[in-house]
């Protein structure tokens with residue numbers, strides 16, 4: 629009952645992600661319905677490059693501000709440290725892919741939790757993240773299994789059998805956090821419901837596109853861009869372009885090393901092992917920057 633009143637009263641400003649996410653879900657539904665896997669892979673690659681990746685590319689601007697990169701050597705040291713952390717993750721992935729994949733799923737849940745942690749708390753955020761990732765794996769284990777296998781895992785059964793537990797735990801934590809935190813936003817419970825609907829209807833990759841490219845990334849871009857005082861599309865584009873282009877070049881440079889790997893697996897590896905690698909330094913930087921940021 630309370631929530632209905634809250635929904636009616638809470639008619640204040642809505643950030644772009646509030647509207648983008650339902651639109652993304654509908655677009656993803658359309659893609660899911662196209663025949664064959666290639667439309668899905670093509671849209672995954674394009675939307676990752678254009679919509680998803682740029683939110684991480686703001687890291688250079690975030691670091692300039694919060695790590696005081698006011699000289700060229702400091703900027704170079706930051707970029708080298710960031711890339712060394714990413715290279716470390718890739719090296720671990722090549723050695724122990726099962727552990728790396730399980731770790732990636734867990735730290736992704738923590739990272740996705742940052743979407744709501746400033747309202748629902750750190751633990752509430754982790755519940756939200758477990759909900760997001762538990763859903764597609766629990767609802768479509770047979771579709772997710774070969775995708776995990778393309779990432780080099782051979783203990784996929786073990787990881788997949790943990791998903792319903794993660795989902796249940798996430799659901800309980802999220803519900804408790806929603807009940808306990810009066811400053812919850814309308815989207816904090818609307819989005820988990822839409823995510824459940826999306827996970828039920830969509831191919832897991834289409835679901836990921838809807839969440840990552842149309843909710844997580846635009847939300848982070850808006851928050852970070854406002855914090856950095858980047859106004860208008862032109863200025864924001866200028867801030868993300870160099871790092872985004874450099875990341876495209878690095879991703880393309882990985883492809884020759886994957887000769888002989890089937891092309892769908894190349895795409896999966898470049899995108900998801902790449903994301904696993906970039907998320908570690910991205911989270912460390914956010915860990916430093918976010919306490920200093922006015923939400």
Ligand SMILES: CC1=C(/C=C/C(C)=C/C=C/C(C)=C/C=O)C(C)(C)CCC1
Pocket residue numbers: 732733735736739761764765772775776832833836840844900903907
């Ligand atoms: C591989 C894979 C999945 C997991 C993806 C993850 C964990 C992505 C994390 C992205 C991050 C952390 C982005 C940061 O901004 C799904 C969707 C469960 C199902 C299909 C295969």
Ligand SMILES: [Fe+2]
Pocket residue numbers: 683739844848
């Ligand atoms: Fe992110």
